Amino acid sequence: MTAQVITVTSGKGGVGKTTAVANLAVALASNGSRVVCIDGDIGLRNLDVILGLENRIVYDIVDVIEGRCRLKQAMIKDKRLPNLHLIPAAQTRDKNAVSASDMTRLTKDLRAECDFILIDSPAGIERGFKNAIAPADRVLVVTNPEVSAVRDADRVIGILEAEDKGPGALIINRLNPSLVRRQEMLSADDVLDLLAIELIGIVPEDEGVLIGSNRGAPVALDPKSKAGEAFRNIARRLKGEEVPFLDLESGSSLWERIQKLAGRR
Amino acid sequence: MSFLDKLFGKKNSADSAKERLQLVLIHDRTDLTPAELESLRDDLIATVSRHVEIDVTAMQFGMEHDGRTQRLVADIPIKSAARRRASSSRKPKAR
Ligand SMILES: Nc1ncnc2c1ncn2[C@@H]1O[C@H](COP(=O)(O)OP(=O)(O)OP(=O)(O)O)[C@@H](O)[C@H]1O
Ligand SMILES: [Mg+2]
Numbered sequence: 001m002t003a004q005v006i007t008v009t010s011g012k013g014g015v016g017k018t019t020a021v022a023n024l025a026v027a028l029a030s031n032g033s034r035v036v037c038i039d040g041d042i043g044l045r046n047l048d049v050i051l052g053l054e055n056r057i058v059y060d061i062v063d064v065i066e067g068r069c070r071l072k073q074a075m076i077k078d079k080r081l082p083n084l085h086l087i088p089a090a091q092t093r094d095k096n097a098v099s100a101s102d103m104t105r106l107t108k109d110l111r112a113e114c115d116f117i118l119i120d121s122p123a124g125i126e127r128g129f130k131n132a133i134a135p136a137d138r139v140l141v142v143t144n145p146e147v148s149a150v151r152d153a154d155r156v157i158g159i160l161e162a163e164d165k166g167p168g169a170l171i172i173n174r175l176n177p178s179l180v181r182r183q184e185m186l187s188a189d190d191v192l193d194l195l196a197i198e199l200i201g202i203v204p205e206d207e208g209v210l211i212g213s214n215r216g217a218p219v220a221l222d223p224k225s226k227a228g229e230a231f232r233n234i235a236r237r238l239k240g241e242e243v244p245f246l247d248l249e250s251g252s253s254l255w256e257r258i259q260k261l262a263g264r265r
Numbered sequence: 266m267s268f269l270d271k272l273f274g275k276k277n278s279a280d281s282a283k284e285r286l287q288l289v290l291i292h293d294r295t296d297l298t299p300a301e302l303e304s305l306r307d308d309l310i311a312t313v314s315r316h317v318e319i320d321v322t323a324m325q326f327g328m329e330h331d332g333r334t335q336r337l338v339a340d341i342p343i344k345s346a347a348r349r350r351a352s353s354s355r356k357p358k359a360r
Binding site: 146147150151154155157158161167180182183184185186187190193194195196197 | 277278279280282283285286287289290293294330332333
């Protein structure tokens with residue numbers, strides 16, 4: 001078996017790429033897959049802190065590419081999940097230290113060793129993004145139900161199509177169900193209608209994401225978290241399982257349930 | 266969305282977002298500005314009019330999308346030959 005390379009990208013910054021990579025990584029690894037994450041955001045390293053692995057970094061991706069260490073030495077093993085590894089980004093270098101062919105070579109060496117290679121792309125459509133998608137077998141595009149994030153996602157999808165990477169699959173992150181019900185936020189259907197690509201997950205806005213990142217423990221490790229459940233479902237879909245989408249948009253508060261019973265909705 | 270907003274027919278912000286995005290995405294995907302689209306429409310009218318007489322007022326012209334493919338759709342009613350003959354018989358023949 002050779003690994004599948006999955007790149008997570010978005011166009012717009014801050015929509016949840018790193019959050020998605022960290023959560024998918026722990027969810028896949030919890031289910032027994034061997035996972036290697038690569039932080040492709042050179043100069044703005046973050047995946048290490050979100051995964052809680054920042055204290056164990058010795059070498060980074062540029063050290064591997066420039067031959068200062070072996071690939072294995074730059075792979076940090078997660079103490080919670082022994083089949084999860086991280087190759088951190090270089091913090092003090094700029095993105096020109098890595099090329100698309102470096103990324104392809106690196107993943108080629110890793111493919112035999114694991115089941116999934118997850119690459120966290122930087123925001124934008126420049127070199128760092130191009131490097132991150134170069135080795136991808138599959139691209140996940142993260143967006144928020146918000147005009148600028150959807151517009152940027154559309155740009156990225158257009159570039160993916162032009163580069164023959166397929167249109168990608170969509171993760172709609174930070175959906176706020178009560179705003180959607182009040183029609184003050186684009187619904188998942190609206191976003192899908194606009195972008196017209198395959199949907200792979202809808203993740204609700206969840207304060208647990210912030211709390212998890214404070215602790216270095218992604219929400220997918222918390223069995224009670226809704227966002228965690230959404231990420232675990234995406235991980236199962238990546239493994240080819242058919243998992244129904246969470247019903248986030250129908251009324252769930254007590255007041256809304258009463259209104260529903262009274263036939264007001 | 267408050268009751269008063271609804272009463273005065275103010276649109277939900279989600280609807281505005283979707284409508285605005287629909288227009289923005291057309292222009293992003295096709296690289297055509299609204300002004301360029303307008304001039305394309307004028308060129309099309311001029312070209313078709315050289316061959317047949319058309320009813321510009323009833324014409325439909327715009328972008329539609331089919332998945333991620335943008336489609337330029339023009340529906341141009343042609344004035345009937347009988348009406349054309351009737352109106353041209355009053356003028357001297359062009360040829
Ligand atoms: N589902 C969610 N609910 C609540 N907060 C979230 C959710 N997803 C992400 N966030 C928050 O949004 C912020 C940005 O997330 P993240 O760093 O993952 O984005 P990014 O796309 O990787 O950003 P960048 O483009 O800077 O790399 C973080 O503060 C994170 O905690
Ligand atoms: Mg990030």
